[in-house]
Amino acid sequence: MRYFSLSKAFMAILSRDLLLALRRRSEVVNPLLFFVIVVTLFPLAISPSQAVLQTLAPGIIWVAALLSTLLSLERMFRSDFEDGSLEQLLLSPCPPTVVVLAKVLAHWLVSGLPLLLIAPLLGVFLALPTAAIPTLLFTLALGTPVLSLVGAIGVALTVGLRRGGALLSLLVLPLYLPVLIFAANAVAASADGLAVTGQLYFLGGLLLLSCSLAPLAAAAALKISIH
Amino acid sequence: MWYWLHRFSSPAYFYRFAGKAIPWLAAITGLLLLAGLYGGLVLAPADYQQGDSYRIIFIHVPSAWMSLFIYMVMATAGGIGLIWHIKLAEVIAASSAPIGASFTFIALATGSLWGKPMWGTWWVWDARLTSELILLFLYFGVIALQSAGEDKRTASRASAILALVGVINIPIIHFSVEWWNTLHQGATVSKMDAPSIHTSMLVPLLIMAVACKFYYATSLLMRARAELLDREHNSHWIRDALKNHE
Amino acid sequence: MNNLAEFFHMGGYALYVWSAYGLATVVLGYNILAPLWRLRGLQRRLALRHAKNNGATP
Numbered sequence: 001m002r003y004f005s006l007s008k009a010f011m012a013i014l015s016r017d018l019l020l021a022l023r024r025r026s027e028v029v030n031p032l033l034f035f036v037i038v039v040t041l042f043p044l045a046i047s048p049s050q051a052v053l054q055t056l057a058p059g060i061i062w063v064a065a066l067l068s069t070l071l072s073l074e075r076m077f078r079s080d081f082e083d084g085s086l087e088q089l090l091l092s093p094c095p096p097t098v099v100v101l102a103k104v105l106a107h108w109l110v111s112g113l114p115l116l117l118i119a120p121l122l123g124v125f126l127a128l129p130t131a132a133i134p135t136l137l138f139t140l141a142l143g144t145p146v147l148s149l150v151g152a153i154g155v156a157l158t159v160g161l162r163r164g165g166a167l168l169s170l171l172v173l174p175l176y177l178p179v180l181i182f183a184a185n186a187v188a189a190s191a192d193g194l195a196v197t198g199q200l201y202f203l204g205g206l207l208l209l210s211c212s213l214a215p216l217a218a219a220a221a222l223k224i225s226i227h
Numbered sequence: 228m229w230y231w232l233h234r235f236s237s238p239a240y241f242y243r244f245a246g247k248a249i250p251w252l253a254a255i256t257g258l259l260l261l262a263g264l265y266g267g268l269v270l271a272p273a274d275y276q277q278g279d280s281y282r283i284i285f286i287h288v289p290s291a292w293m294s295l296f297i298y299m300v301m302a303t304a305g306g307i308g309l310i311w312h313i314k315l316a317e318v319i320a321a322s323s324a325p326i327g328a329s330f331t332f333i334a335l336a337t338g339s340l341w342g343k344p345m346w347g348t349w350w351v352w353d354a355r356l357t358s359e360l361i362l363l364f365l366y367f368g369v370i371a372l373q374s375a376g377e378d379k380r381t382a383s384r385a386s387a388i389l390a391l392v393g394v395i396n397i398p399i400i401h402f403s404v405e406w407w408n409t410l411h412q413g414a415t416v417s418k419m420d421a422p423s424i425h426t427s428m429l430v431p432l433l434i435m436a437v438a439c440k441f442y443y444a445t446s447l448l449m450r451a452r453a454e455l456l457d458r459e460h461n462s463h464w465i466r467d468a469l470k471n472h473e
Numbered sequence: 474m475n476n477l478a479e480f481f482h483m484g485g486y487a488l489y490v491w492s493a494y495g496l497a498t499v500v501l502g503y504n505i506l507a508p509l510w511r512l513r514g515l516q517r518r519l520a521l522r523h524a525k526n527n528g529a530t531p
Contacts, residue, residue: 153388153392157372158372158375170364171368171389175392175396177403178403181406206399213395221388224384224388268480269480273484279484279486280489280490282490283493286493286494322508325504333497333500333501336493336496340489340496343489446505449512450504453508456519460519469520
């Protein structure tokens, strides 16, 4: 048996996915633009009043982040499934959980991280107090990886189906609720000048939990979908 | 014991056994329902605060209990099917989902019908109602995934994973919703729990709860039989079963 | 007679109480009838098919 390095396999899958994402830039940029456009719809639909926007801002930004993550989720496994490379990856000596983790990390780097970078701008759009912006970034940093991890389970379950898109949101959105509740609340609380460590701890806990369990579930789901 | 379990999980045996058990289960369900409804709607006195409107409790609370119970059964059966490749467990999980969703729907609708006279609105973002609504979404996800695939066994296995993920998430979702609710509603006393439940109300409530369990067993076996017949329509035991049926 | 009317009146909450029970009856009844119809339909269809198969191969 040949010597096989997990970290090498992990890095190989990660860099491959990042390279592919770089080649298909529109797929990366579109969910991000969607995020920005959805957020700008709200002042137009509700009211441009600073007071109103300020109370709604955490919820709007987080719901928009959820939806834009949903848009980019399918990319995680879909194209690899269609050209057969996913099957090859799963047949390789690399454990499927490592494949999933590498793909999730790649997904987060191209879809979660940009949200984090553009969120302060949106906070300004929605009159979020400056004091709340660091909290917004913290919640996004802790929360969006959870969205990618839990989303991976949903994509793995639906990747073999022809019309998986709408089904995916039905499966995944209810599972996103705890993240939404705690993250949006943390931002709102810090806008009111309250302590938010409790909420951030909880989000961190969710991240650890999903980090340890979601790859297992997603790997099992992938095996079923591929058969 | 193992022999018995093995025999029981064979589709042919189950099909025959369930066919014999269903009339008995249905009869017990009927009797318990009659007793529970008579006790709840006629014998139990009106509540001194809520008048007669509280009588919705006898269907609302057992349904809410069932909604969670059936989800657990569904996930357990799904897990067993996933690990040991037992067809019957997959069928049980698939047949449980619509019944569980029905109970969840009943719990929500009756909760809303109870809320209107008590709170003055049809819907309140009460922690329990919200959790129940999310549970309904989880059921919809499982049902949708089950009916999405062309191959029934693959679909069953996929929805079993989803159900297991849901089981881990239910306590987290429940906790989040409770926390969110206390934050936003402050000291609203949930009117759903009767302040001090009297024996004359508790007994019919428990009878109704048991009746719902038996109802579930009846409906589950009926659904499972139909599902088995559909999935196994090419195997030879079906031919014998149909011959006996004639 | 008066008792019965009172019973159906439910202390003024008749609409809510009876619609709650009516709704539950409809939903629970459907969960009994739907598998029954499905089973009947399947049994009929499969019996027909088996009969046809037996006819084709004597």
